[in-house]
Amino acid sequence: MSRPLRLEFAGALYHVTARGDRREAIFEDDADREELLGVLAQALARFDAGCLAYCLMPNHYHLVIETRRANLSRLMRQVNGVYTQRYNRRHGKVGHLFQGRFKAIVVDREAYLQEVCRYVELNPVRARLVKRPQEWRWGSYRAHVGLSAAPAWLDCGQLLGLFAGTGGAGRRRYAEFVAQGRGVRLWEQALRGQIYLGDEAFMRRLQSRGAARADSREIPRAQRRSRPRELAHYVLRSADRDAGIARAYREGGYTQSAIARAAGLSVSRVSRIIGAHEARNKT
Secondary structure, three states: OOOOOEEOOOOEEEEEEEEEHHHOOOOOOHHHHHHHHHHHHHHHHHOOEEEEEEEEOOOEEEEEEEEOOOOHHHHHHHHHHHHHHHHHHHHOOOOOOEOOOOEEEEEOHHHHHHHHHHHHHOHHHHOOOOOOHHHOOOEOHHHHOOOOOOOOOEOHHHHHHHHOOOOHHHHHHHHHHHHOOOOOOHHHHHEEOOOEEOOHHHHHHHHHOOOEEOOOOOOOHHHOOOOOOOHHHHHOOOOOHHHHHHHHHHOOOOOHHHHHHHHOOOHHHHHHHHHHHHHHOOO
16 A cells, blocks of 8 residues: 655644554653653754644654644654664664654644644553543643643643633643543544545645645645845735735734734734635635
């Protein structure tokens, strides 16, 4: 069976997983877990990407990653490669730690951002490692609901902006949303073509833009984008603010949370502006 294509483009949202070789453990202690999170933080900064949710399991990990550039493969090679080197050096081992290449599913953010984050944060509960997600230390749930401080590299604002913001009300609503998701069969309901989490229209839209590529060494012409203009150019200097916000997201690759901060709006308001602008411009 052939490997599924990679999809890489500016502004993409992914559910990323990597498993231990032969499904063996990828962590021996908490120091290893801290090491992986440190490597992830460095890679996100280097490759200009964001993380919206994460969960470290005993023999694999889950990430919800947003890329500002078409560079997910480079980012993940950095994460897995550097962590493997440090793990082997620390434990006196050699060879592969991860099972082949990482798996990435591109997510329709408008329909499934909340769902995919919920899925990631319920992993320890589904695996019966804990009874409640807040009992699992090595994930983003505790930060999202205000039980622990969020690391600087975790983008809580974009997710919680869909639940009334980062204050108490938003965190409570998100906790309620997660609690309702234990029986949701996300992949059976919405996964298409092995790499799309969204409906048929979402899959066709991505296919039509020519974003697919066969492996991590070759990037098609459609993905070779010049560096976008500054965010202020789109948001503050545009005669039509809403059109500028939509261009910042689609052309510039800026996250909705970054646009919201620049425009002085909520993330949910920015999301509605982008959706309305796309609807008006559909042919």
